[in-house]
Amino acid sequence: MPDPVRLTAWVRGRVQGVGFRWWTRSRALELGLVGWARNAADGRVEVVAEGPRSDCDALLALLRGGGTPGHVDHVAERFSPPKGGLSGFSER
Template sequence: MTHGSSGAGQVRLTAVVHGTVQGVGFRYLTARKARELSLAGRAVNRADGTVEVVAEGPDSTVRQLLDWLESDEAPGRVSAVDAAFGPAAGGLGGFHSG
């Protein structure tokens, strides 16, 4: 897969992760997991204490990241994940936390 491309079967996940997810390495470990899955995107802290994760790649692989976000393997304490899927838009480059 070419990072940032929007080819057939590519989707974009936009997820807002709630709980104790800031100051616990959540963004760093989410970025590491996403890079392991060869996804493009970002994980950023939001002012309300949540973390927004945007990831693009093959549908099944993006869903693996979502499953991980909702699992006990994710750092901190995730209480809820609001997730929405749409078509890949491209332009994301690798996967960044910041």
């Protein structure tokens, strides 16, 4: 796998209760990424995805792209080395 990374993204806006995690899971699986998306107590959605940097960049662009369920106000991201141990992409 070329230059694998871990993307952690925190998505703020109207993103809970609108199918956002399901939508994110679908996009991540289409890109071949592994990881998860979960609702945070503060109303954000946290997304963790591992795979090639280019595919993680593509997911990040989709999260910011305006075609998501609900409404995204802001996405903060962090890239780090992959930790591994993930399979598939789940909604938590």
